[in-house]
Amino acid sequence: MTSPPIAATVERSHKRLGVGASDRTAAALLLLATVLAIVWANSPWGDGYEQFWSMPIAVSVGDLSLATTPHQLVNDAIMTFFFFVVGLEVKHEFTLGELTDRSRAIVPVLAAIAGLILPALIFIVIALPAGDAHAWGTVISTDTAFLVGALAIIGPKFPARLRTFLLTLAVVDDIGALLAIGVFYSSGFSPVPIIAAVVLMAALALVRFLRAGRGFAYAVLGVALWVALAQAGIHPTLAGVAVALLIPVYPPRRRDVERTAELTQAFRESPNTEYAAAVTRSLRESLSINDRLQTAWAPYVSFLVLPIFALANAGVHLDAATLSAALTSPLTWAVVAGLVVGKFVGITVATAVVRATGLGRLAPGLGMPRIAGGAALSGIGFTISLFIVTIALPDPESQDLARVGVLAASVIAFSLGWAIFTIADRLRPPTAVGATLMRPFDATRDHFRGRVDAPYSIVEYGDFECPFCSRATGSIDAVIAHFGDDVRWVWRHLPLESVHPHAKEAAQAYEAAALQGEFLPMARLLFANQDALTTDDLCRCAAELGLDPERFAADLRSPRVVRRVEDDQLDAELMDLHSTPTFFINGRRLKGPWDSASLIRALEATVDSEPRVADTPR
Structure with missing residues (x-):
């Protein structure tokens, strides 16, 4: 039975992280706003660009008055929503996502740290003689929206694992940038508003216990926190992050x-x-309020907030004088070198070192060429780079020089990333994916029958709601009866959710049962009850097996179990698997029928071949 490409399943599973068809649209809008700002600033009406964004705005109520400009309104108020959504994503990643798993997170986390430190050091070395070293914050951050959009535009095949790596890296990157803004790019602190801010954050942490009106309470206290931080001399956009981090997140109960x-x-x-x-x-x-708010606000941030920010901040004057000054400006070249060289070298080298020393390992299908391409794209430091330019460099001419560097670095980084992906795919064509098993057998991870060192190996990617997989189970039993302990059978998940709506939860039930040592009995029950795989049915199966019901219910949708199933789904996408059951015989994909006689012949024909990936320990 076949289904549409598994990439659609992966897209749905990563929807929370902004992975999907809207990536290109969001990136295109951001690019369009950038071009409009540049054209406007350099048109015959260029003076109007500065006049509009610096136009005074005053609001008075009695003796109270507030004076600002459209530029300040965008950077200090509207951008709070951007940092709010970033904070929601950070909280989710640390609580339920990639950053909950140390072995999964260590590589992108350390790579991100290197990608923060090295660009700053390069910037300081180059800009120090010109007296602009204090603006090092302009080169530390990657633009997540442009990064994902650029990856969508380039379109390397099977990008899911790389996208996950880069998004995890971007989350850590955002944390570093936010800390830099709060610590190094805020004005002098005022103690009384800081105390008020602490009290407000304590109140925000208690909002979760309200029986009703939580959304209203978060909004009111969030606005109050924004005002308190502004009065305290801390950049008020950090209120968005603080509120987001104090909002609870949990899986559906x-x-x-x-x-x-x-x-x-x-x-x-x-x-x-x-x-x-x-x-x-x-x-x-x-659903947790974190999930609901991300879903509600992410489109507004992608399609409205960031384009407005680009329109307000990207209007650099590209006249002959500015370009000539930029060509010889240490500030401009410090920005370019920091973003392009610093990000590329820092992320790539750190990943290689972590991998070589065994501190962490890359997900299957992620090689250093892919990492290098992603590291190059990480030099697109648009949004927060332009944001820090406005607060780190008070001189308008210096701001223009830095903006030229940011724009040039973004173009160079995109071109470099595209070149790396193109060359890497030509040297190692992705069309070969799927002929051999990508992830070797791992006795400490895989669920299997037979000896660990069995000379015959079958790896099956299956779906508990697929009738063909149920019938294949009989074939496997016959093969095991023929070979005895000399054959090893491994089960991996490929739930075809578009045609089997209960398949993924059934796979999670299998994994939850495996945590109590009953994966094989659970598999037989699932296949025997393919027409009854609702949550209640799965819990009845667990009770029939005598499993701890509370533990099973908790494990069923736990991040550990969900990630385990999605890991197999991602492996299937990397190998271009679209149907179930799919068999790998001694590490090579089986083409043809999977009846017991055919499986036995295939095993006997390959057992004397070269060393097999299926028998390689991890």
């Missing part, structure tokens, strides 16, 4: 989902406004 199902059934039986309101409220509260 089974009791909440079941409550929603009960209310929905009641509404179906007796439709009325009271039940409708209860269903709506239950649906909303079954």
